[in-house]
Amino acid sequence: MSLVHSLSKGLLIMILLLPLTSSCAPAGNLQKGEQMTVIDMIVKMDRGDYWSTIKMGAEVAAKEYNVKLNFLAPENENDYKEQIVLMEQSISRRPDAIILAASDYEALGQATDRSSYYDIPVVSMDSEVASTKVQTFVGTNNYEAGQKAAERLVELTGKQSDIGIVNFVKGARNADQREEGFLDYVARFSGIRVVDIQYCGSDEELAYRLTRNMLTNYPSLDGLVSLSAESSIGAGRAVEEMGYGGKIMMIAFDNPPEMLELLQEETVQAMVVQNPFNNGYMAVSAAVKAARGEKLEDKIPTDTKLIDLENMLWPENQKLLFPFVK
Amino acid sequence: MKRMQAVSRFFRSFHVRKIQVLISLSSITITLLTVVLVSVLLFNRFSKAAEENAYLNLGQIIEQVNANLELYVGGMQDIFELTQEQMNAASDIPDDQKLDEQLGTILNTRKDLVSIALFTKEGNLVRGVPELPMRQNTKLTEQLWFESAIQNPKSLQFTPPHIQNLFKSDYRWVVSMSKMITYRDDSRVKQGVLAMDINFRTIDELSQRVELGKKGYVYIIDSVGNIVYHPQQQLIYAGLKYENLEPVLNYAYGSYLDESDGEQRLITIQTVKPAGWKIVGVAYADEFLTTKKELGGFLYSFLLAALVVILIINLYVSARIAQPIRRLERSVQMVEKGDFGTNVYVSGAYEVEQLSKRFNLMLRRIRELMDQIIEEQEAKRKSELDVLQAQINPHFLYNTLNSVTRMAELGRNEEVVTTITSLSRFFRISLSKGKLIIPVEDELEHVRHYLIIQTIRFKNKFRYEIQAEEGTLNALTLKLILQPLVENAIHHGIEKSAEEGFIGVYARVSGDHLEFVIKDNGVGMTQDMMDKLLSGRLRSESDSGVGVINVQERISLYYGKEFGLHYESEPDEGTTVTIKLPMVKTDFPKKERDKS
The missing domain is CATH 3.30.450.20 (PAS domain)
Structure with missing residues (x-):
């Protein structure tokens, strides 16, 4: 009888458990028919290595997370009005999430707030936006990047030196943060004077002219730092043309090919390089998590790297400096 | 703790010996085991085939990439050699x-x-x-x-x-x-x-073009593990991704299942011979082994459906078997409580039907027996009342007293004394202190006094004779069985006859039995009359009112059916009635009995 008893108990347990185990099976099956996540990525510009690299990283993540990625950008980099229009259009399409690289910190805030009304999570990337509705910020730690540049420049010029800064847009969040990081670091050294700060408004030509002026006004300048790709190209050209190459220690930002050439020729001593590929990748993966309703960290910083002649040909840096196979 | 108690209560209420439960459990167990076994075997067989297929597919894709790369690199190698030759020259x-x-x-x-x-x-x-x-x-x-x-x-x-x-x-x-x-x-x-x-x-383009499902990709490493091509190269350098290269380096070609990052991935490796590079195809198992998953899902739902069907059929079949038995049980319970009236009719399995049929037969038999008992009890009571009446016999008393009056008027004092004496003795034995059973001697005495009175009343129209064999006198008999028969003989036999009548009453031992014989030489009876007499339809409208049938009934009630009266009669020849009784001797000598 005890055999029958134990048998019956075992059977009963099996019968009770069966629905449990079988309920797992459809869950597994769901994955196959899993809906694609639709993510709109609105950036500042559709051209240039920087944004193309972001796009490349985003596409790698899109493939990995089964995402349909719409890559959108206005014609010109600082056309925030067009960006607002893109944002409105995107909201009306009701994607699962929006990634926004805001051209203007304040102007895009309202549009971002509106997306939350339709329950569309927004991940801000590269540049922050004035909205509390943003799920997270994926991007370069600009303050730290500024500090990195300052640290290396101080190493190169010594603790008694005059330094000039070529920044891009005064009031632009990234520019301000980089500048702030830089200034905060050099403020530790009483012997270091920041003699001039110029803003080129993301214009290579203006940067070139401003740098020439600066070099003319302050011929005893020991160090120069340019805080964006455009200002670096302009400043680099000015330094080279005026024959200051190697005499003035120069730290550049980002990695346009022109700068690498200057780096190899030792006109530029080092450059702070962001990782746009990772930015794109992380932004999409964060957006996927946000679309699923997961809680995210307030900030997901991506590292910057200080590249100099010594490490520019390290395999891991080559891919960072030259993201495209041409 | 409470839950444990509830669970144990549940199991206790679950009677494992119930037929339904037994049938259900055993067949469910067997079918379930069979279905599970078959499913597992099928699953293993098919999923293995599917897996082999997937590997084969992957292998072919990677082989193709390898062939293209080898061609390309080989071509370059040729150019290099050409260049070298020219340098040498x-x-x-x-x-x-x-x-x-x-x-x-x-x-x-x-x-x-x-x-x-x-x-x-x-x-x-x-x-x-x-x-x-x-x-x-x-x-x-x-x-x-x-x-x-x-x-x-x-x-x-x-x-x-x-x-x-x-x-x-x-x-x-x-x-x-x-x-x-x-x-x-x-x-x-x-x-x-x-x-x-x-x-x-x-x-780069060649490698990018390779499609291995939605998520799958191809990467290339050189012989020491440096990345030649990887779609996520930057992520790997940034430490956001990790590619498990160690096992890859151990293979020149082949495939294996990698689970290092928690996800199942099919890794297929080929070597580009001129450069010593390894092409590694990474396909995700959940994309490539969908057949396996689909099959698993199908088998799961099949198993579930089969179980539901089995359960339903099982419950139905076992209910079909067990329900009639339970109904039968309930009916028996009703009978147990005393309700014999209900007929049990249970349809269902043949055996159960038979059982209910037999049970019904038994129930009917019990009912008949009970009815019979009731009937017999009623008859007994009735005959006892009859006997009581016979004891008093008012008609006979009235007739006799009438005769006595007439005899007294005529001054036949002697006859008056004899009649009164006999009458008194007659009634004394009739009553016998309320006893039903009396010695044969008393019964014969009773009938003798009756005959004395009747011979006086009928002015010696007939003679009589009473004889008892040795050993019969102290046997026991029902009282008042001879008198009604004698009365019958007088009224139907002697009275209607013109000749001088004769009535003989004899007690004798016949084998184990006691027999009384009452003989007369009256008109006799036809067979038809005898039947009527014994069935009680012909009643002597005599004094006693206790008919022949009453005597017959009393004997069979008291002693059993095999005892009773037997008539032999021929018209104009007379009638002989034989009473068969069991031989029961009294333990007491006659004197003592008299005293008591």
Whole structure:
């Protein structure tokens, strides 16, 4: 009888458990028919290595997370009005999430707030936006990047030196943060004077002219730092043309090919390089998590790297400096 | 604790010996085991086939990529060898004008060729096409292609893709082929490193085009694990991704299942022979082994459906079997409580039907027996009442007293005394203190007094004779059984006869039995009359009112059916009634009995 008893108990347990185990099976099956996540990525510009690299990283993540990625950008980099229009259009399409690289910190805030009304999570990337509705910020730690540049420049010029800064847009969040990081670091050294700060408004030509002026006004300048790709190209050209190459220690930002050439020729001593590929990748993966309703960290910083002649040909840096196979 | 109690209560209420439960459990167990076993076997068989198929598919894709790459790299290798031959042939490399043309031709044959250059062992450029100025700070002697050519002088070296920073031109991703060669410089034989840079684009595009499901991809590493191509190269360098290269390096070709990052991935490896690179196909199991999952899902739902069907059929069948038995049980319970009236009708299995039929038969038999008992009890009571009446016998008393009055008027005193004496004795025995059973002696005495009175009443119209055999007198008998028969004989036999009548009453032992015989020589009876008499339809309208049938009933009630009356009669010949009774002796001598 005890055999029958134990048998019956075992059977009963099996019968009770069966629905449990079988309920797992459809869950597994769901994955196959899993809906694609639709993510709109609105950036500042559709051209240039920087944004193309972001796009490349985003596409790698899109493939990995089964995402349909719409890559959108206005014609010109600082056309925030067009960006607002893109944002409105995107909201009306009701994607699962929006990634926004805001051209203007304040102007895009309202549009971002509106997306939350339709329950569309927004991940801000590269540049922050004035909205509390943003799920997270994926991007370069600009303050730290500024500090990195300052640290290396101080190493190169010594603790008694005059330094000039070529920044891009005064009031632009990234520019301000980089500048702030830089200034905060050099403020530790009483012997270091920041003699001039110029803003080129993301214009290579203006940067070139401003740098020439600066070099003319302050011929005893020991160090120069340019805080964006455009200002670096302009400043680099000015330094080279005026024959200051190697005499003035120069730290550049980002990695346009022109700068690498200057780096190899030792006109530029080092450059702070962001990782746009990772930015794109992380932004999409964060957006996927946000679309699923997961809680995210307030900030997901991506590292910057200080590249100099010594490490520019390290395999891991080559891919960072030259993201495209041409 | 409470839950435990509830569970144990549940199991206790679950009668494992119930037929329904037994049938259900055993058949469910068997079918379930069978279904599970078959499912598992099927699943294993099919999923294995599906897996093999997936591996085969992957292998073919990677094989294709490998073939393309080998062709490409092989072609480049040929060009390198051609270049090397021409370098060898040239008598004075730095100044050979013809060489420029030849190298230029070679360079132009393949647009993928970025540069061909010969360097001294110290890293100085000897000759190169296209002719471009060198950059500063190239650190070319520290570069992999240069170092490995120096370290492995015999063989052609392939580097992973890298940025070419030698010449003042665009920075390009190239794969370098390099080898240490000997060349002639102004008739002197020197050693140098020949390097040929191939644009990486073709290989990159080739690798990018490979589709291994939605998420799957292909990557290429060189023989020591440097990444040649990887779609997520940047993520790996940034530490955001990890590719488990260790097992890959152990394979030249083949495939295995990798679970290092928690997800099942099918890894397929092929080696590009000229370069020693490994093409690694990474496919995600959940994409490629969908058959397995689908099959699993199907089998699961099949199992579930089968279980539900089995359960339903089982419950139905076992209910069909067990329900009639339970109904039967309930009916029996009703009978147990005393309700014999209900008929049990149970349909169902043949055996159960038979059982209920038999049970019904039994019930009917019990009912009949009970009815019979009730009937018998009623009859007994009735005959007892009859006997009580017979004891008093008012009609007879009235007739006798009438005769006595007449005799007294006529002054026949002697007859009056005899009649009164007999009457008194008659009634005394009739009553017998309420006893039903009396000695034969008393019964004969009773009938003798009756006959005395009747002979006086009928003025000696008949004679009588009473005889008892030895041993019968102290036997016991029901009282008042002879008198009604004698009365019958007088009224139906003697009275109607013209001749002088005769009535004989005899007690005798016949075998184990006691027999009374009452004989008369009256008119006798036809068979028809005898039947009527015994069935009680013919009643003597006599004094006593206790008919022959009453005597018969009393005897059979008291002693059993085999005892009773037997008539023999012929018309005009007389009638003989034989009463058969069991022989029961009284234990007491007659005297004592009288006293009591």
